[in-house]
Amino acid sequence: MCGVAKVKDWERFLSIKAASLLFCGAILSATLAITGAEAQEASDKGAYLTAAGGCYGCHTNIKEKGAPFAGGRPLETPFGTFYTPNITPDRDTGIGSWSDKDFLTAIKHGVSPLDQYFFPAFPYTSYTKMTDEDALAIKSHLMALTPVTQENRKHDISAPFSWRWLQWGWRLFFFTDGPYVPPSNASDAVARGGYLVEALTHCGECHTPRNFLGGTDNSLYLAGTANGGEGEKVPNITPDTETGIGDWSEGDIVSFMKDGMMPDFDNVQGSMEEVISHSTSKLTDEDLAAIAAYLKSIPPINNKIQ
Ligand code: HEC
Ligand code: HEC
Numbered sequence: 001m002c003g004v005a006k007v008k009d010w011e012r013f014l015s016i017k018a019a020s021l022l023f024c025g026a027i028l029s030a031t032l033a034i035t036g037a038e039a040q041e042a043s044d045k046g047a048y049l050t051a052a053g054g055c056y057g058c059h060t061n062i063k064e065k066g067a068p069f070a071g072g073r074p075l076e077t078p079f080g081t082f083y084t085p086n087i088t089p090d091r092d093t094g095i096g097s098w099s100d101k102d103f104l105t106a107i108k109h110g111v112s113p114l115d116q117y118f119f120p121a122f123p124y125t126s127y128t129k130m131t132d133e134d135a136l137a138i139k140s141h142l143m144a145l146t147p148v149t150q151e152n153r154k155h156d157i158s159a160p161f162s163w164r165w166l167q168w169g170w171r172l173f174f175f176t177d178g179p180y181v182p183p184s185n186a187s188d189a190v191a192r193g194g195y196l197v198e199a200l201t202h203c204g205e206c207h208t209p210r211n212f213l214g215g216t217d218n219s220l221y222l223a224g225t226a227n228g229g230e231g232e233k234v235p236n237i238t239p240d241t242e243t244g245i246g247d248w249s250e251g252d253i254v255s256f257m258k259d260g261m262m263p264d265f266d267n268v269q270g271s272m273e274e275v276i277s278h279s280t281s282k283l284t285d286e287d288l289a290a291i292a293a294y295l296k297s298i299p300p301i302n303n304k305i306q
Pocket of ligand 2: 204232234245270
């Protein structure tokens with residue numbers, strides 16, 4: 001009797017165990033499916049933000065068919081030529097060994113893991129306004145890329161501009177550490193657009209004129225410059241009707257950022273073409289509309305670029 005009972009108990013135990021295992025298995029696989037979906041969502045978000053940030057265009061030597069994100073792209077500036085570094089997860093020549101903290105300190109505060117200052121040719125001056133969450137989503141995306149072994153090329157800039165420690169002084173004048181603060185009374189769309197423009201797509205790095213030390217002149221925020229990077233003329237994109245884009249509708253701005261077509265059917269050229277093909281054309285309609293709403297909301301500045 002006892003033995004039978006024991007066997008029965010045992011059987012019952014086993015069947016409960018089996019049922020609970022099945023149950024646990026079901027929960028586990030559901031949880032795995034959720035974390036799988038979450039991981040997918042996080043990686044899509046990282047890819048989206050990386051596109052918005054325009055990292056690919058600068059960190060890929062597109063002209064010489066270099067590997068994506070492996071660096072080596074020359075950036076001509078009045079101070080000399082910078083060559084972008086490898087930001088693939090290669091442990092020796094890329095950023096494969098970087099911790100989250102290393103990455104946040106670099107991209108948001110312009111300081112390397114070796115405690116050296118970065119040059120502002122790396123627009124950390126804008127990325128400083130990014131949230132940690134968005135910056136780390138970008139890091140996850142980069143860390144999931146195929147590592148590419150490619151040594152960084154030394155910048156070709158002359159002293160004293162090549163002295164990294166001098167950046168200490170530059171930062172004092174021209175760098176304001178984040179975060180992004182939306183204009184007071186901003187609608188949700190304007191606040192989102194401002195975040196995208198100021199923290200991620202860094203429109204001001206080209207559209208705001210710079211002084212002789214390379215600091216942006218914020219009294220002419222987005223008002224254009226006749227001698228932008230690589231000697232380009234960069235137009236005024238404040239809503240001034242005479243010298244800016246005051247007569248563009250929000251729809252005009254959105255379609256321009258999607259396919260580079262201007263309201264007068266002209267096609268965009270130069271570095272803006274790159275910005276559109278690698279960055280703004282990848283943004284959702286909602287985000288593009290937010291950027292347009294923000295551009296319409298900033299003060300118009302009369303600044304003729306000639
Ligand atoms: C306008 C061009 C430009 C854009 C856009 C840009 N970078 Fe860079 N980046 C640079 C340059 C130039 C440097 C090197 C700066 C230096 O040597 O002081 C750099 C350095 C870095 C470094 C340091 C790497 C190292 O080995 O020290 C990281 C990380 C980085 N960028 C990540 C990014 C990410 C992520 C994005 C997009 C959100 C991005 N960059 C967008 C130009 C750019
Ligand atoms: C890498 C530098 C760079 C960045 C970053 C950049 N632009 Fe431009 N942008 C230019 C240049 C150069 C032109 C002129 C293009 C031409 O002549 O065809 C231009 C043209 C434009 C125009 C056309 C204006 C006109 O009157 O013809 C608009 C609008 C514009 N940019 C908006 C933006 C916005 C919005 C952003 C941020 C999402 C941005 N740009 C980021 C360099 C840049």
